[in-house]
Amino acid sequence: MASNPMHQFTVNRIGPEIKIEGIDLSFTNASLFMVISASTILLFLFLGSKEKKIIPDKMQFIVEMFYSFVAKMISDTAGSKAKPYFPFIFSLFMFVLFCNMIGMLPYSFTVTSHIIVTLIMALFIFIAVTIIGFIKHGFKYLRIFVPSGVPTVLLPLITVIEIISYLSRPVSLSVRLFANMMAGHTMLKVFGGFVVSLGVLGGWLPLSFSVALTGLEILVAFLQAYVFAILTCIYLNDALNLHH
């Protein structure tokens, strides 16, 4: 059972079965780790903001560092118009980051390694950004598909490509995060299995590889959260500041 590298992604029901109009909404291990991640974020933010010191202590400094990090990311990519969306992007970044990081703990569950979770987040962003674009610019927002400075001959082709690339945004956004998380965790599991099967004599090589891979996966966990947030900012920037 444990030797199957995909087994770690299995979703199990915890507690009673909750069914509303035939739809199963039971609390699962995935739900549990969502709650754990969110609680950790809230605890972290609470510890970092409970005291208002002019000279911050360690916790406050880290929280403020996250705050300025996300604030800088938004102002760099989407400008000052994106300020109202700062709480959303901050929450999104923190949620993805903490889900990824808590997933790195042994025997835990990685929420973001499920395509349905990332797809819902990506679809929400995609729909919200499109609505914001139409609210801000009306039908002029469609100009996003018609880049300026392109020869007339190429324009139909480019427009088609632009439409496809726009529509594939939620897919690429969700698959990128899901695939990275799943692939990393599967690899860790595979190498862990090698350590066990090769035993005390031969297990050192995959073990060292596993250690190195863990470091890499922590980096990827951070990087993918960052990429997810910054791509959201870029999409938002397209909707707020029509460049084409």
Add this chain to the structure above:
Amino acid sequence: MKGTLLFLLVVTVVNTNLNAAEAGMPQLDPTYWASQAFWLILVFTILYISISKFFLPKIKENLDNRENKIKEDLENASKFKDQAESKLKEYELILENAKKEVSKIHFESKNTLDKNIKLKKEEMEKEIEKEILKAQKEIVELKKNSISSIQNISENIVSNIVENISGDKLNESSIKAAVEDVSKKNLSKYL
């Protein structure tokens, strides 16, 4: 590397019976999709509301406070610096004025002193001149007096000497004439 692995996994899933998702990718088993979506939306909404309504304003307020405090302190510092500079300028001005006054007083007192000295000197010189004139007159008078008394003494001496040598008494007028003659010749040597 990951791409290859992912591809292999997808191929595995395609080759496996999708209904037996336990053998392939559990992610593609739709049993708990609705549950995951529901819990994700619920948890994320709660997270978003508590972050945006409670934590972010608090953090922002704290950051703003710090920035304001730093700005205020810097402003105060520059104000104090300006004050110190103006005080220094004032002090330098006072010092310069004092120096000017000192040199003025020095100059004035030197002038009055010089004047006084000059005046006194002139007075003294005048007095000295007067004294000199007086003394000169006295000398001249003394000279005159001394000549006549010397002549008398000389006459007496001459008459005595002549009397003692020759025993005769000489005529006074002749003695007088002889003494006058000698004194006229030699007196200038002594006076």
